[in-house]
Amino acid sequence: MKPIRMKARKPIYLTLCAMLLWGLAASAWADVYRYRDSEGRVYLTDKPMKGDVRLEKRYHFKAYPHGPRRPDSLVAMERRRKRLAPLIRAAARAAHLRPELVQAVVRAESAFRADAVSDKGAQGLMQLMPDTARRFGVSDPFDPGQNLRAGARYLALLLETFDNDLRLAVAAYNAGPSAVINYGRQVPPYPETRRYVEKVLAFYKAYRAAGQLAER
Numbered sequence: 001m002k003p004i005r006m007k008a009r010k011p012i013y014l015t016l017c018a019m020l021l022w023g024l025a026a027s028a029w030a031d032v033y034r035y036r037d038s039e040g041r042v043y044l045t046d047k048p049m050k051g052d053v054r055l056e057k058r059y060h061f062k063a064y065p066h067g068p069r070r071p072d073s074l075v076a077m078e079r080r081r082k083r084l085a086p087l088i089r090a091a092a093r094a095a096h097l098r099p100e101l102v103q104a105v106v107r108a109e110s111a112f113r114a115d116a117v118s119d120k121g122a123q124g125l126m127q128l129m130p131d132t133a134r135r136f137g138v139s140d141p142f143d144p145g146q147n148l149r150a151g152a153r154y155l156a157l158l159l160e161t162f163d164n165d166l167r168l169a170v171a172a173y174n175a176g177p178s179a180v181i182n183y184g185r186q187v188p189p190y191p192e193t194r195r196y197v198e199k200v201l202a203f204y205k206a207y208r209a210a211g212q213l214a215e216r
Helices: 013-022 074-096 099-109 131-137 144-161 166-175 176-183 189-212
Strands: 004-006 030-036 042-045 051-063
Touching: 074 099, 074 144, 099 144, 099 166, 099 189, 131 144, 144 166, 166 176, 166 189
Parallel strands: none
Antiparallel strands: 004 042, 030 042, 030 051
């Protein structure tokens, strides 16, 4: 497939990536690359480019034989959340955490998609990095139960490390505990991490107010 060249300064990357995936072969995973040339033009392609271009980002997507998924909706996400609620409660209970907190992290990390994969290699519902998955004995990071149990245990460990400071624990889940420690036990000044912390805390507050995970 020929690269798609963008003239807009802020192109709608997700839509274009979906268009690229539509034309890919029916393989298990697919990559989409974003390049920029010396004149500032942006290119999206499913194959690596050579020449006077600089790779800015590599997107790693699950490819489907019948074309890309339709755009996600809150309704679809809520259906996934409800299906996962018993597993979330069990994982939270085992790690001595509030289930609403685990649920908030799952929503921020994967929108309740068990097959989610980031461009950095994080996998599953709580986006476990391979080293973290191995550390907590996960054999299949795409298994919802294993992923949730490991993610909840890791989150509980971070809360213990940072004296139950929720903001710091959530920041460490995103940026790593060493980043929080290196910045004087403060939320690191990374825009992504700061947005992540605010998002997780907002989800957590909303889920607690709604009481959606109250034990029955």
